[in-house]
Amino acid sequence: MKIDHPYLLFLGDAPDDLAAKTARGIADWRPDWCLGQVRLAGCETTLGLPDMTPAAAAAAGARTMVVGVANRGGVISDGWRATLVEALDAGMDLASGLHQPLTSVPGLADKAAAAGRRLIDARHPGGDGYAVATGAPRPGRRLLTVGTDCSVGKMYTSLAIEREMKARGMAVDFRATGQTGILIAGAGVPVDAVVADFISGATESLSPANDADHWDVIEGQGSLFHPSYAGVTLGLIHGAQAGVLVLCHEPTRTHMRGLPGRALPPLKACIEANLRAARVVDPDVRCIGIAVNTHALDDDAAARLLDEIEDRMGLPTVDAIRTGTAKLVDNLD
Amino acid sequence: MKIDHPYLLFLGDAPDDLAAKTARGIADWRPDWCLGQVRLAGCETTLGLPDMTPAAAAAAGARTMVVGVANRGGVISDGWRATLVEALDAGMDLASGLHQPLTSVPGLADKAAAAGRRLIDARHPGGDGYAVATGAPRPGRRLLTVGTDCSVGKMYTSLAIEREMKARGMAVDFRATGQTGILIAGAGVPVDAVVADFISGATESLSPANDADHWDVIEGQGSLFHPSYAGVTLGLIHGAQAGVLVLCHEPTRTHMRGLPGRALPPLKACIEANLRAARVVDPDVRCIGIAVNTHALDDDAAARLLDEIEDRMGLPTVDAIRTGTAKLVDNLD
Numbered sequence: 001m002k003i004d005h006p007y008l009l010f011l012g013d014a015p016d017d018l019a020a021k022t023a024r025g026i027a028d029w030r031p032d033w034c035l036g037q038v039r040l041a042g043c044e045t046t047l048g049l050p051d052m053t054p055a056a057a058a059a060a061g062a063r064t065m066v067v068g069v070a071n072r073g074g075v076i077s078d079g080w081r082a083t084l085v086e087a088l089d090a091g092m093d094l095a096s097g098l099h100q101p102l103t104s105v106p107g108l109a110d111k112a113a114a115a116g117r118r119l120i121d122a123r124h125p126g127g128d129g130y131a132v133a134t135g136a137p138r139p140g141r142r143l144l145t146v147g148t149d150c151s152v153g154k155m156y157t158s159l160a161i162e163r164e165m166k167a168r169g170m171a172v173d174f175r176a177t178g179q180t181g182i183l184i185a186g187a188g189v190p191v192d193a194v195v196a197d198f199i200s201g202a203t204e205s206l207s208p209a210n211d212a213d214h215w216d217v218i219e220g221q222g223s224l225f226h227p228s229y230a231g232v233t234l235g236l237i238h239g240a241q242a243g244v245l246v247l248c249h250e251p252t253r254t255h256m257r258g259l260p261g262r263a264l265p266p267l268k269a270c271i272e273a274n275l276r277a278a279r280v281v282d283p284d285v286r287c288i289g290i291a292v293n294t295h296a297l298d299d300d301a302a303a304r305l306l307d308e309i310e311d312r313m314g315l316p317t318v319d320a321i322r323t324g325t326a327k328l329v330d331n332l333d
Numbered sequence: 334m335k336i337d338h339p340y341l342l343f344l345g346d347a348p349d350d351l352a353a354k355t356a357r358g359i360a361d362w363r364p365d366w367c368l369g370q371v372r373l374a375g376c377e378t379t380l381g382l383p384d385m386t387p388a389a390a391a392a393a394g395a396r397t398m399v400v401g402v403a404n405r406g407g408v409i410s411d412g413w414r415a416t417l418v419e420a421l422d423a424g425m426d427l428a429s430g431l432h433q434p435l436t437s438v439p440g441l442a443d444k445a446a447a448a449g450r451r452l453i454d455a456r457h458p459g460g461d462g463y464a465v466a467t468g469a470p471r472p473g474r475r476l477l478t479v480g481t482d483c484s485v486g487k488m489y490t491s492l493a494i495e496r497e498m499k500a501r502g503m504a505v506d507f508r509a510t511g512q513t514g515i516l517i518a519g520a521g522v523p524v525d526a527v528v529a530d531f532i533s534g535a536t537e538s539l540s541p542a543n544d545a546d547h548w549d550v551i552e553g554q555g556s557l558f559h560p561s562y563a564g565v566t567l568g569l570i571h572g573a574q575a576g577v578l579v580l581c582h583e584p585t586r587t588h589m590r591g592l593p594g595r596a597l598p599p600l601k602a603c604i605e606a607n608l609r610a611a612r613v614v615d616p617d618v619r620c621i622g623i624a625v626n627t628h629a630l631d632d633d634a635a636a637r638l639l640d641e642i643e644d645r646m647g648l649p650t651v652d653a654i655r656t657g658t659a660k661l662v663d664n665l666d
Contacts, residue, residue, distance in 0.1 A: 132561045194529055195525075233559075
């Protein structure tokens with residue numbers, strides 16, 4: 001799955017900022033790729049990008065219009081169709097991270113075929129057969145983000161680490177494993193959507209052998225302690241064959257996501273479980289630090305919490321957005 | 334996935350016993366369901382069942398012809414087609430555990446639709462949407478077989494435990510998670526073929542809430558230490574929510590299946606890792622014993638090995654076929 005850029009970001013009729021979260025992630029992390037935004041009647045948010053028609057964006061060089069808006073149910077609204085068709089007519093591919101595939105919109109696949117354009121569904125792994133994982137050692141360096149729970153900031157932390165490494169002139173690629181990450185990276189594998197036997201194999205193909213000093217920063221998924229998705233997490237850990245883990249955590253969460261009454265694991269137990277799992281493919285793997293999502297805390301409370309966790313765990317502790325990830329990257333060697 | 338019995342077992346042109354391994358498993362574990370066998374020219378094996386034509390089997394009450402033969406590559410031979418069509422014409426469903434789906438054989442789907450019969454591919458989970466797992470406690474008792482490696486006897490051990498429990502008058506169901514198990518049970522979920530996000534959810538639906546004294550004996554898959562498939566294994570462990578584990582092992586294996594150079598885990602470490610994983614959904618889970626596949630050893634060596642492991646591990650140790658599983662079932666409470 002490879003998505004051409006520059007992008008035009010489609011916000012549709014997003015009623016608020018949250019509905020355009022995917023587009024905002026792309027604009028935040030790949031600003032150079034984003035030429036403009038498309039807003040329809042009813043849209044109540046903006047990314048601060050120029051408003052453009054598909055034709056104008058294509059004329060300015062845009063290669064793909066990205067549906068960066070989430071609807072209830074992840075469906076493609078009837079009111080969006082005309083603009084999707086306009087983008088194809090203007091010569092752009094379409095990419096989407098919604099549950100409903102673009103290919104299921106009546107007429108859209110025919111239109112794309114006639115225009116010689118692609119419909120790219122970042123949530124759907126497509127027909128490429130993945131190989132079964134071998135677990136064989138491969139060159140290159142790999143960092144994987146793991147978490148106490150789902151949706152605790154693994155993607156943002158991975159992207160922030162990539163940004164820090166790039167700023168230091170290191171050779172690095174963010175490797176995306178979920179739909180938003182794939183739209184941000186322009187490539188990737190939606191590991192939770194591949195056939196179970198190929199979770200690890202797809203991850204191996206996502207982060208192949210590389211130069212000895214090249215880093216893949218691999219976006220983690222789920223948690224070994226989340227009983228709905230831990231199989232995905234373990235397959236990803238084995239396929240990633242990471243020498244370095246970063247634990248991500250959200251300190252205000254009262255229970256595992258979607259599972260009221262189920263407590264999050266203690267940080268220490270979570271690090272140990274992830275290291276034990278990762279040692280199956282790299283006996284020397286270590287955890288270089290902790291990334292805490294302190295978004296819900298004020299500055300003082302956030303600083304106190306990061307200090308407290310750092311002291312207690314004996315590991316560099318950051319908020320990837322608030323403090324940056326320099327401390328983590330400092331601890332790589 | 335539900336397969337009607339009695340069965341007619343199709344052996345095709347199986348050149349040796351090994352090629353008919355699936356049919357033999359069915360005949361061994363569900364003898365009451367097997368009315369006869371179909372052998373074509375070139376078939377060099379027998380199950381000792383009456384040779385029957387599809388028409389004769391259907392007249393005798395057979396509901397499904399099961400393709401119980403494995404070809405190199407898992408494909409359906411051209412030479413088999415006429416007999417498959419005969420079975421549909423005679424009023425039977427077709428079931429198969431091969432990689433190549435029955436639905437891909439030219440003309441077969443149309444023929445089945447016209448005859449009002451079903452094509453059942455045990456390796457393919459079909460279109461039934463599975464729910465995401467909840468991990469919520471559910472009534473009923475569940476035993477899961479886990480392993481040091483793939484293909485160490487988890488299915489046979491599970492079936493032998495079901496047989497022992499039935500002989501004692503216990504309420505029990507074998508729950509199949511792989512293609513051969515599904516053909517034997519007449520139902521099940523091929524967990525390695527479901528979409529990754531639904532491994533645990535599919536397993537929860539396979540072993541739903543039940544009477545407090547009812548046992549589900551759930552067929553395990555893979556190994557937490559096999560880097561190709563451990564994601565499937567962990568998803569299955571969490572979905573099974575088993576209170577009881579049995580560790581399966583093959584003592585003559587020199588390396589993990591398909592991965593030369595990769596050693597099998599020590600029994601103790603393997604039990605501990607499986608218990609740690611299973612505690613996420615049942616804190617009281619315990620391992621009640623070990624099932625060693627001593628097929629490659631003579632009687633004396635097998636007996637010595639079972640004694641040695643039992644002493645060393647402090648757990649009842651059996652060969653499910655050679656000694657039976659009474660010691661394991663004795664240790665349930």
